[in-house]
Amino acid sequence: MKLIDALNERTLIGDGAMGTLLYSYGIDQCFEELNLSHAKEVLNVHKAYVHAGAEIIQTNTYGANYVKLARYGLEEQVKEINTAAIKLAKQAAGDQCYVAGTVGGIRGIQKQTTSLEEIKRSFREQLYCMLFEQVDAILFETYFDLEELLAVLHIAKKETDLPVIAQVSMHEPGVLQDGTPLNEALELIENNGADVIGVNCRLGPYHMIQALEDVPLPDKAVLSAYPNASLPDYDDGRLIYPTDPEYFKKSALALYEQGARLIGGCCGTTPEHIEAIAASVKGKAPIQSKTVPEKKVQPKTEVQVKERSPQLHEIAAERRAIIVELDPPKRLRTERFFEGAKALKEAGVDSVTLADNSLASPRISNTAAATLIHNKFNINPLVHISCRDRNLIGLQSHLMGLHTLGINEVLAVTGDPTKIGDFPGATSVYDLSSFDLIYYIKQLNKGISFSGKPLGENTSFSVAGAFNPNVRNLNRAVGRIEKKIKYGADYFISQPVYSEKQILEVYDATKHIKAPIYLGVMPLTSARNAEFLHNEVPGISLSPEIRERMELYSHDSELSQKEGIAIAKSLIDAALDLFNGIYLITPFLRYEMTVELTNYIQQKTKEQQERKTANGIHIV
Incomplete structure (x- = not known):
């Protein structure tokens, strides 16, 4: 059965975190490179999620793009790393579940670090690897920047008919980092062709459920939710996520009641969390209606316009x-x-x-x-x-x-x-x-x-x-x-x-x-001041004529200062x-x-x- 048909029929279970488990094993390096150097460990993580009840697993390719791999000097291995990742995921999945090729967001809070053109070029290279290896879907996750997500979504819809799962991330429940309300962002993503729209990462179940309460059921797409295990704790130099999987079992039901048809986990989640989700909602028929609470209209108050001086x-x-x-x-x-x-x-x-x-x-x-x-x-x-x-x-x-x-x-x-x-x-x-x-x-x-x-x-x-x-x-x-x-x-x-x-x-x-x-x-102020500025202060350059004028009065501080003022006046x-x-x-x-x-x-x-x-x- 095709993935979209399955989602229209029942609730599907996604997998959980890859990096969290690898990190717990003591591996703290470029997780995507491990597809080559520690293939067995990556394969075992995939298998653990399949065994736990995941019906769609993600390739270990979140940061397997030119821009992010360049941080490790691995930018020339995009094809090798992505190809190996997809083969490992498909080997673990067999005929038991779907494989989604994962593409992570590049922009965080710094918008100008990577241009949109660089992002597009980087995405195309990664996408072609996934299409060649025949994944079942493309999954965009952890996109804080809506402009970036829409740009790569447009390319994906142009290049392939595969289902596209597009997930945004929020720092605060209900709004993206530019202040766009979540429901508006998801509607825009749906209108641009995404088949599955949702949220992942950053927030734990409590705040993710809260954010989805204001999101109506989509007209054409379906909803997804991949919450973090919890807020992270810092213990003995390591990040840990202490959430009890039993809490996830209850939270999965609440996410399902908000309309999510694809439910998995993000940072901190383990096969135990996915097993708890599966026990709660696996196979449930999707809900067909949902009541979104009306926003309380605040009474209008007269705005006091503060007088200010010209800026x-x-x-x-x-x-x-x-x-x-x-x-x-x-x-x-x-x-x-x-x-x-x-x-x-x-x-x-x-x-x-x-x-x-x-x-x-x-x-x-x-x-x-x-x-x-x-x-x-x-x-x-x-x-x-x-x-x-x-x-x-x-x-x-x-x-x-x-x-x-x-x-x-x-x-x-x-x-x-x-x-x-x-x-x-x-x-x-x-x-x-x-x-x-x-x-x-x-x-x-x-x-x-x-x-x-x-x-x-x-x-x-x-x-x-x-x-x-x-x-x-x-x-x-x-x-x-x-x-x-x-x-x-x-x-x-x-x-x-x-x-x-x-x-x-x-x-x-x-x-x-x-x-x-x-x-x-x-x-x-002096010849020494002029030489210091010219030779040692970044961004300042003095002409030879100016330095010579100051040197003429190097013997007299008062005359030096007067000459400095005369130069400034000219x-x-x-x-x-x-x-x-x-x-x-x-x-x-x-x-x-x-x-x-x-x-x-x-x-x-x-x-x-x-x-x-x-x-x-x-x-x-």
């Missing part, structure tokens, strides 16, 4: 805008930092921006410093957020905290690696890149958490992206700007530039960009006709330098306006 991307679109970086101190003496913040406020800057442990060296928390200067001096702070120091939990918590404090200007950066800082042995987290962080901050602006869960209200972050023009290939840097705009960046602040020619080159390369760019200018002169936004970087808390440059910009802007007004031209 930095809006200001730079209308007039000359100045932001000044004043980094929090490395030591606990804060007097000079607050003196500088006050002086910059009095000078009339539009924002004071605070780096997030720049150059991987610890400083006073920029959130604490930003909150204090906001409260003390009514300064609009722009807080940098680095992906280096916080995992996903910490990043979302940090952003929720900023929102609660009333801080809504942020710069998303990947962050300098820890190797260049004070603690080279510290861990660089990098759960996200700056692209991903921009994307998820904008998701918070929709009132949706990183996991897809509603936050109760929308944040209102204006998100800046970093721009480094000090590279060999400026067009590539501009390409990064364009990509960040696609991910949601509102405006950009650049690394400091040190030549008038470079300013013109940057303008020519970015004049098609609609998002405002704040051009970076950092006054030099750069500002070149920038004012081309960029509405200027980004001043304060060196070593010497705020007097950036206060002087702020005053200079304002005076030049005033003179520029007066000249254009006299000529009958209105300037914005």
